[in-house]
Amino acid sequence: MAISCSYYLEPVDTRDLPGRFLEAFAAILAHSSYAPVLDAAARAGARCGRCTVACPVHQASGEARDIPCNRTELVLAVYRRYFTLGGMVRARLGNAFTLDEGHISRMAEDLYRCTACRRCKLECPFGIDHGLITHFGRWVLAEVGIIPKALRVAVREQLEGKTHNTSAIPAAALRDTCAFLEEDCRDTHAIDVRFPIDEQGAEFVFFPAVSDYLLEPDTLTGNAAVLTATGASWTIGSQYFDGINYGLFYSDRMLDRIVSLEAAELKRLGARRILIGECGHASRAAKAFVKTFCGGRDAPEVVNIMEYTADVLRRGLLHLRPGTIEERVTYHDPCNIARSGWIVEQPREILRTICSDFVDMTPKGRENYCCGGGGGSVSIDEIRPFRTKVGGAAKAEQIRRTGATTVVAPCANCKKQLREVCDDNGLGHVKVVGLHDLVLLAIDAPASMRVAAGPKEGA
Amino acid sequence: MDAWIALARGPLFRISLAVFVLGLGYQVAETVLSAFLAWRRAGDRSLPVGAIARATARWVLPVRLMRAHPLASVASVVFHAAILLVPLFSLGHVALWRTGTSIPWPVLPAGVADALSVAALVALAGLAVGRLSSRVGRGLSRAQDLLVLVLLGGVVAAGLLAAHPAWAPVDARAMLLAHLLLADATLALVPLTKMAHCVLFPFLQLVFEVGWHFPAETGRHVAIALAKENEPV
Known part of the structure; x- marks a missing residue:
């Protein structure tokens, strides 16, 4: 059988x-x-x-x-x-x-x-x-x-492939992408951001969901803008730069091997802390299991980019233009960072600053509903009808009730899933974005970062 | 009849109490010890003790319960309150606890104890109906789940009728004997059934938290045990 x-x-x-x-x-x-x-x-x-x-x-x-x-x-x-x-x-x-x-x-x-x-x-x-x-x-x-084949193939590439990341992005392509993002940010937002690569001795090594390099340029540029504006000491490692950890969804053996790659890259670069981008499972995998598998009390500290941004905002090191975002915005709590209560208020502090019409879903925070793509199911395209019509039904109804036209989902997996949930549940007018996509629009960059706007595409 | 009552109240009760205390003691000790051993092996030994305490307290003070399934939740709270308070503080039981001891023991007024007993019966009936009337409830229910309700209902009903001979359909002494025998059986079954949660539940929160704290070498050891150290993904 x-x-x-x-x-x-x-x-x-x-x-x-x-x-x-x-x-x-x-x-x-x-x-x-x-x-x-x-x-x-x-x-x-x-x-x-x-x-x-x-x-x-x-x-x-x-x-x-x-x-x-x-x-x-x-x-x-x-x-x-x-x-x-x-x-x-x-x-x-x-x-x-x-x-x-x-x-x-x-x-x-x-x-x-x-x-x-x-x-x-x-x-x-x-x-x-x-x-x-x-x-x-x-x-x-x-x-x-x-x-599930989708998870296994991704982990295979991450652990045994040439690129060591789930999207199979070669290091050279990473460098090109970062250079492009820097240039695009100058042209589009008239600010100079930096994507430092392989800088020794930085405080943070940055691991976003690697798919962000392909699919979420505004999220990444927003991350870099905050880090640049606040003078953070950070770098991206060219030998390992993927925060994704599908081991969390199917095997502690793989989970261990993948978080160990992050710790090894940190060590190679002589850095002190792991900075995870906007990704729920990547954040939880690192936060909970770097300590487990990479040294216990001596393991490096793990920080999520939203924690960082909220912290520098509170300390007055980051300036955001209040009320920049005028459309109605709601926030989706990724289960992997909200269920424990770890990251619930930080993104809301930021959103309440930059949005003039922010509304919460009910329930929210620790009691939020999953987007329906959790547990790795978002990567399994062949079950999309189940994911969006069953797993994501409660979330679709929550979004509908807020009347929001923008959903902020600070997680690569949640964003993919929510876009499909909205498409499949009559919410095609709703835009799903990352938190730092909006931060990028609202950042009041220091003079040292401002540049004269370059020619816009099509201008 | 009196000899049977004396037997149920004396030796049988003592045996049941011993099974209850030793059984639950064993369960608690085993649960705590296994959690402790798992924690000692954990790569990350930091435990969110505050979160565990809050999660436990949330169910001791069950405000949260009321938000989902309010009727079933009210029934559950009333039932739990009654079956804790009446056995410990009703007049007939306090007389038993005071036997041979000098511990001062508060007593519930008879009217309150009766009201709690009736409320417990109503709540039990509600819980049983709730289980049996819905497809989901029936699907989830095992024989044990229904037997526990029947057993507890029998204890409370027989006790109430024994305390009020005028209400009893049969001889009140027979009701007392039924109450004692059912209570003895219930006490002895607590450690062996889901009723053990009465003392286990704070420790369960601990076990499930410790469960996420894996040993640092778990993956490597499993790979060795399954001869998969060099097996590709």
Whole structure:
């Protein structure tokens, strides 16, 4: 029986798949912190159903398989049967659950219908983190070769490809892009920004989602404008410049290897801190796991660009023209930076300064709804109808209710997803931008950065 | 009948209480110990203790509960309050707690205890109806979920009728015996069922937080265990 799921897979070796799945399950339990997690969930799961009201996927699909408790149960059934005394005894007595390819297939599908937004944890009276159990289940699946092809191919290029980044941008092309962005900013905004590359001893090494170099020039230029205007000591590393970490979505083994590349680049450049661009999962992956995998207390500090910008704004080092943005603007909280409460107020401080008509969605901040593209699903183009019509339905309704014409989403993945959500849900008039796209329009650059406006394109 | 009541109130109660205390003690100890061992292996040992405490407090003071499913939430809060307060502070139980001890123990007025018991029964019925009347609720429910409701409902109902012989359809002594036997069974089952959450829930918040704090070498060790050190992505 082949694995059947709605996303593309590379060929999976199905020989003794249940046996290999259990071997991977056991190896991960033995060398990780998941055993107490599964044990606690297996003992305490009350199945009270509160998570049903928290999950935007279940709210839109109405399907039982999208209830977080049920998804967790897929993993716990295996744990109880094969890794607890009770399960082994029941198996001796007969009539016990047996892992087969059908169950593995169901996990392959259902665990990737979750956007890993972890909103359900907020509603669970016992604090059961279904997101963590899904995270574990995906890792076990990955060890038997069940990984969405889009994620696997990107990680392969990042770890083993010539370019070491998910968009396969060669270092020479990076240099050209940065030079172009500098020139374009002079021409378009009449300010001189710098994209320093490979400067030794800088305070920050900057890792945006690498796709920003291809798709989000205004976000990157806005980042550079803030850093230049405030005299930041920063650089981009030519040997590793990608903040994206899809290991977070399917394998702690890959997660470790990818954050270690960031730490290694920092060391090569003799820098002190990691600066992550506008990207939710890249920020969380670095913030939470550089410490885990790269030195504990001695690991370099991780800062998100929005934290930096809010900080220099508060300290009066950055000047923004109040009310520059006149259309109605709302803000989407990326789950990976908002669920823990890490970055909630900082972007709002900036937006309230530069927007004359800023409105929040409801709910917001820690309780926000996922855009529907979380957990790596945004990269899986073949499931777009599910992502935008089911996963993104709650978000589309939130945006509609604000009446905003611009949604600020400080995350490369959320931006891609929200553009598709808007297109597929009758919100084609809504523009989705990064936070620093607007900062770039509102920045009151110091005189040292101002240049005479060059000829505009088409002028 | 009196001999059966004495048995249920004496040796059986002591056995049940011992299972309850030792069982929950074991569960707490195992949970805390496993969380501690996982934390010791973690590459990043910083824990957001404040966030864990706040998350626990949010469910001890369940203002948040009211926002989603308000009816079910009210039923749940009333039910939990009643089954904590009545066993500990109703007159009949306090007499039991005071036996052989000199600990001063507050007593709920009989009217309040009765009102709480009735409220608990109504709430239990509401929770049961809520589970069984919706497709989602039925789908989520295991036999255990319904049996626990029936068991607790039986304890409360029998206790209420035993305290008010005039309301009892059968001999009040029989109701008392039923109450005692069901209560003994409930106590003994707490550590073995989802009712263990009554003491486990603060520790669960801790376990799930520690769960995100992976050992620094987890990936390498898993790769070695699965002979994948040199396997390409």
